Amino acid sequence: MKIRHYLEESIQKVLSEVFSLEVGIDELQINVTRPEFAGHYTLVVFPLAGRMRMPPPTAAEKIGAALLADYRFTAYNVVKGFLNLTIDSTLWMELLEEVRYTKDYGQLSSRKETVMVEFSSPNTNKPLHLGHVRNILLGWSMYEILRAAGYQVLRTQIINDRGIAICKSMLAWEKWGNGKTPESANMKGDHLVGEFYVLFETEFRKEYMSWQETRESQRIFEIDSDKGESAEAFFGRYKNQYFNSHSTLGAEARQMLRKWEEDDPYVVELWRRMNQWVYDGFEKTYERLGVSFDHIYYESETYLLGKSIVAKGLDQNLFYKKDDGSVWVDLEEQKMDHKILQRSDGTSVYITQDLGTAEQRYEDHDADRMVYVVADEQNYHFDVLFAISELLKRPYAGGMHHLSYGMVELPHGKMKSREGTVVDADDLMDEVISEARAIALEKGEVNSLSKTEQQSIVEKIGMAALKYHMVRVQPQRRMVFDPEESVDMQGQTGPYIQNAYVRIQSILRRSASEDRVDYYKYSPSKHEMDLLVQLSEYPEEIGKAAEAYDPSIIANFAYRLAKLYHKFYNEHRVLSAESDEAKEFRLGLSQGVANVLSSSMNLLGIQMPDKM
Template structure:
């Protein structure tokens, strides 16, 4: 039974009968009635004023009466200006609940014959997964699950960034400061162990650079820069703006402001000259670059160290992914893909898609797409990032033949993906129209931003441990699981903690920057994962107490309470919620739907008796309704990668 299609068809018939005009069902604007008005669905009647040559209110009355008289399950109506609010019959909602209450996957859509690839996580192998990766992973995983529920065949992949100067920094630091230690000998999780040496390199580089700044050579470079009035004025302007922002932030947070941190010398060495020093003067920088050249040349010792340290990181990543409940269908490695795309550039050059400059570099002109001219191959023939991204997209199409590709990458790469997608279109790639960048904002903590080089990043493992600890404290305060053994109790606490983490992040629209607060995330009364879990647990308790019940009496329940109809309507909307979340690549719609359904059920549970209902028919119907809500909450949260405990 599809009540939406029934109403739309009814409106088509009504317009024909009343005004002798033809309209199509998909032109009928129909949406759920707003909470402040009576009704279940609202039809917008303004489009029919020209056809009927009547005022919207009169058209609404005429259409409403026709639908009430002629269309099954339209029980009543009211008109507010140009909006016709329709009330669906109790018998329809009762029959719907009776049809789906025992079906755990009633909202899952049939296969649509399309295949979509979702790329997410894609970490570097020089450090552990951190809070930023957590948002990426959760968005990627939940998007893939939602697309699967919407009927797509889904392929989950990641590109592991396992090469480059950052990886060489960790390797060099281990050679110099590691004393042949291993994760086992150090008693550290393997990816944390490797990340420690990345931080160690940056600390050593910082000390080296600090010493050089105070040297005669460093001061000469600074003096030469200060002689450039134009450069100094530009720097002073930037520095003043930074200082003003820092002072304002310090005042807001009640902290001290250090003017000495905003001098021209600190700005020059800290922002303007740092990369130049690394590339031209730093002994550590030269050693790291030399190691990268050896890796590219296939040096056996460097390759062996690279494989060993990356192997440690992969072991750590796998452990984190397992804790998060995440897995991939295929992993691509940048060490395999970084040379891809060159042949495509050469072919495209011959076809006139790209053009060559006098220095031999190859570019694409995207100005007609309001983008710019973009380098795709350097003058020495080496690739840039977009080159290998072109080649990797083509490789994936060969591997899987997908219709769509979704890239889950932070919003700082928005321009890059616009260029990539436009380039792939011009290359005539068969999947080019199905490319999507799931862009998301950064995640901060209440304490502020994180910096991986300085070792101030919150590791994913530490964050999971923190929210689980918060969940444990809350559980101990409520004293509800003491009758369980330690293993059972810890399993539930883990489910609650991970639900808090995942839900808090996923409920925010991806494009918005957000602050993750571990304490707020476990609040049993807030818009949180544990709040939704609690509604599910409450239902399980009701069903356990009710035991085996004969629910046939529910067929005699003729008049539903307003909140019962509202709950049935929310359940009815679940397939559409999945469709919209899949179409928009936005899991927050599912998260907020689950919260709203849980909130409505908590209210229903508070206001109406279930096991001691006023009649056997009411009891049977409410048990069916409760079971349908439980199945829907479990299915919805499962799409977000969240498990539902039987107890809390």
């Protein structure tokens, strides 16, 4: 029994049959009744009153009376233009039976629409880090939420396995690696390659600082610096120009990139070897995070298709070539500027491979929508990508969406991958699980279990702390991740929600052998009704989260449900209830809450332990 669905249909029928007013369900504004008023749901009558040619309070009274006469409502009250409705208790009991015994309660009807969600999409020059963790968890949650909302969903990533950044790591290994491998260094391959990326940057900074002492640098400063600009400010912003125009290391890295694009055997073999080290490391991290992919794309494969798209755009006069041979697109009509699509030496840029990847994905899967989970630093990039796809009149252009999210920081500040100040995803997981282990051992409830059972529970608690903390904030907001705060059993955390579930499992284990009693005539208390209303809203919350591309809607729903259950538990006896009917109802209610807590947390990639 979907309470909200019944409510919407009943109001729609009353408006049509009694008032000759045809209103779509999407036009009805229905909210859960505020706690200070009697009722379960509230209809906002103001938008309807004008069409009914009545003052809002009068329209609300008439609608309420009509619902009470012919439908399963037991009371109503009017507050100005708000109609508060009380729904017949038998409907709530039917809902409870559904929540208690239906495995997939909350899932919406199947839709004939395929959505592809791209997330993670790392570079192969460094390990996955804290920023990737938020990206991965948002992407995975959206995959699960969209599936629950009835869509056919594909998980994908584009691995940025070529380009100047990758060549920096390769060049550093070639110059200073002395043949080191993950095995000889006893390190994960992605961590080893990341060390060489940092080493390149360290050596490049030394080179740049030395160059700043030369006459050539002083001459450039005198010519190119803005009026009144300090040398420190000028050389701070000139760093990229120096890399491209003057740097010996920069020239070597660019030469390596050109050799790669020319299929130089040595460079390609080194590239394959070091990338494989990284892939092996990524796979271990993904496995620990509990994520996987249906299709992985590689920039090294799609950039060529992107270059062919650029060539076609040139032939169609949609793009233009500058005197130096570089290819550009004019997006001034789209209220953007001119964007480079291909460098003067013929090498591609990020937008080139993204054009090729979108085309390849459409050919492979004919997806109706493509959702890109990428940080808000790339907002402009995706505006350009979507605008170019529209310009090229690609059939998938209208279904492209950028799930933009704010960067994540630690309490002590930002991270910089080139300077080696990034927190690796592996280290982050270790730290959170360590925090969870300390709390679990302090509470003492897992001490009687085997080491294997203890480790399994601690892993679930730690990963719940990490994952929940990352997705509870709206994606567009920047956030600070505090490992210690994330495991707080009393805060808005994953472990707090897990604790409600574990409490219920303990109750259910102690009642497992008892016979069922009919509880349909039981009259629920205020706390019990609050839980029923919250359970009834679960399908609605899934729909909202899918439409808004926002997993925090589910995260906050799960927290509210757990908080309500803790309140209910503190106010009501379950196994020693005042009557058999109350006991059976509360057992059913507890089971329903446990089911929905488990289901909603699963949408966030979080597993529930039976004990804590």
